[in-house]
Amino acid sequence: xxxxxxxxxxxxxxxxxxxxxxxxxxxxxxxxxxxxxxxxxxxxxxxxxxxxxxxxxxxxxxxxxxxxxxxxxxxxxxxxxxxxxxxxxxxxxxxxxxxxxxxxxxxxxxxxxxxxxxxxxxxxxxxxxxxxxxxxxxxxxxxxxxxxxxxxxxxxxxxxxxxxxxxxxxxxxxxxxxxxxxxxxxxxx
Amino acid sequence: xxxxxxxxxxxxxxxxxxxxxxxxxxxxxxxxxxxxxxxxxxxxxxxxxxxxxxxxxxxxxxxxxxxxxxxxxxxxxxxxxxxxxxxxxxxxxxxxxxxxxxxxxxxxxxxxxxxxxxxxxxxxxxxxxxxxxxxxxxxxxxxxxxxxxxxxxxxxxxxxxxxxxxxxxxxxxxxxxxxxxxxxxxxxx
DNA sequence: TCATTAATTGACCAATGGTCAGTAAAAAAT
DNA sequence: ATTTTTTACTGACCATTGGTCAATTAATGA
Numbered sequence: 001x002x003x004x005x006x007x008x009x010x011x012x013x014x015x016x017x018x019x020x021x022x023x024x025x026x027x028x029x030x031x032x033x034x035x036x037x038x039x040x041x042x043x044x045x046x047x048x049x050x051x052x053x054x055x056x057x058x059x060x061x062x063x064x065x066x067x068x069x070x071x072x073x074x075x076x077x078x079x080x081x082x083x084x085x086x087x088x089x090x091x092x093x094x095x096x097x098x099x100x101x102x103x104x105x106x107x108x109x110x111x112x113x114x115x116x117x118x119x120x121x122x123x124x125x126x127x128x129x130x131x132x133x134x135x136x137x138x139x140x141x142x143x144x145x146x147x148x149x150x151x152x153x154x155x156x157x158x159x160x161x162x163x164x165x166x167x168x169x170x171x172x173x174x175x176x177x178x179x180x181x182x183x184x185x186x187x188x189x
Numbered sequence: 190x191x192x193x194x195x196x197x198x199x200x201x202x203x204x205x206x207x208x209x210x211x212x213x214x215x216x217x218x219x220x221x222x223x224x225x226x227x228x229x230x231x232x233x234x235x236x237x238x239x240x241x242x243x244x245x246x247x248x249x250x251x252x253x254x255x256x257x258x259x260x261x262x263x264x265x266x267x268x269x270x271x272x273x274x275x276x277x278x279x280x281x282x283x284x285x286x287x288x289x290x291x292x293x294x295x296x297x298x299x300x301x302x303x304x305x306x307x308x309x310x311x312x313x314x315x316x317x318x319x320x321x322x323x324x325x326x327x328x329x330x331x332x333x334x335x336x337x338x339x340x341x342x343x344x345x346x347x348x349x350x351x352x353x354x355x356x357x358x359x360x361x362x363x364x365x366x367x368x369x370x371x372x373x374x375x376x377x378x
Numbered sequence: 379t380c381a382t383t384a385a386t387t388g389a390c391c392a393a394t395g396g397t398c399a400g401t402a403a404a405a406a407a408t
Numbered sequence: 409a410t411t412t413t414t415t416a417c418t419g420a421c422c423a424t425t426g427g428t429c430a431a432t433t434a435a436t437g438a
Contacts, residue, residue: 002386002433033426043387054426150372157346183339187376191402192416222395232418243395
């Protein structure tokens, strides 16, 4: 009733793998440590051997997955298309990512539970840096930092809204996302 | 140890008055029913005589206060200024309201705790209707429903972001709000 | 073979939202 | 004036939660 055989030892990876589905499905607040542990076949205490607390567990997950957004933005930049298409691709790519990962997005950008918020300040900032420098590179001085900030907040608004209605898939809202991006690009001139 | 003298009876109003300060200060999650009751000098059970649960209590508060936003929009419409100034006033008024009532705004538009979310679907919709019809009245067919929706989401993004940083007052971000509104109005043409 | 370390358990803690039988004041009915 | 009924409130109680920690046992190293 204590340590298990080495080939069935718990690892951070195993925990994250199980926890990911739960968090994606139900959101941070509704997943309990006991729930995760039960699904793994361990006691909930064991989770605290691998992660300091619930926040850190979730942070590990999201932080890892969030690299994807940066990659997405890079991919667009490296595509062989004209500048305007790249700008559009970045704006749309941002929205697509947010809507495909609503729970992650929510935590990254708008949760403020104390135990979590303390952990990541960096990731959202890094993501924004990436976003801003990409647009700056593409558009030069035509767009001011304030315009980039407005663009970001406007995309953010779109994503946040549809994060609250996760029954709608990205495919469902793709048309609206494109309209929104068109609208925003008009303001860039 | 049961009912108190009639002149010191608990009322919904007394509860809301006390709860308002707490909620505004600390946000929904961090306020406990026991905390509210203690401040009032009653047992926490008594709160459940007046409100079905924590969600309903909070809902009463926010729902009441939220009429203010609609009034704000009406006030702008009735001002003796030209159309463009009115449009600007509405967009800016929306932002100002959100940032001056960050906890209310958060609950209305982006919380999705089950006990709450079930209660109010109407208020956010009503507010949006107000917003949309105001813009439609002012701008006629120049602005499509989709543009109005984009405008709304873009304002929403601004508010949501600064709701997460309540250490900044509206005065602090006023300049940025105005830039943001200017940016959005460019997209309306 | 024995001491040390690593991994796991599960009883335990304090806090939470919520329920409810009991109680006493107030109001209504007699 | 007395009894009945209704109303407002209490506080013990419940299940659930995130989290802690001494005890336990497998693995590892000397």
